Amino acid sequence: MLDKMKDLGNSLLGNFGLSLDNFKAEKDATTGSYSIHFVDEKKRSTTGDEDDEDDEN
Structure with missing residues (x-):
């Protein structure tokens, strides 16, 4: 039922x-x-990758 x-x-x-x-949700x-x-999991992982690339340049 919860899956539906x-x-x-x-x-x-x-x-x-x-x-x-x-x-x-946090109690x-x-x-x-x-x-x-x-x-926003997408921005968190993407931002981390972009930051690493910027540091190398």
Whole structure:
């Protein structure tokens, strides 16, 4: 059931070039509430590679 819900979310977000994997939920231990953060894995890995190339030049 959860897989079908995730597939539905990914199909909707896919129209915007996103995925549910781009969002991470973190629980606050003091309040018990959750914070949702956007994580752009593509930019993180690409930026790291580009920075290394710039340092060599």
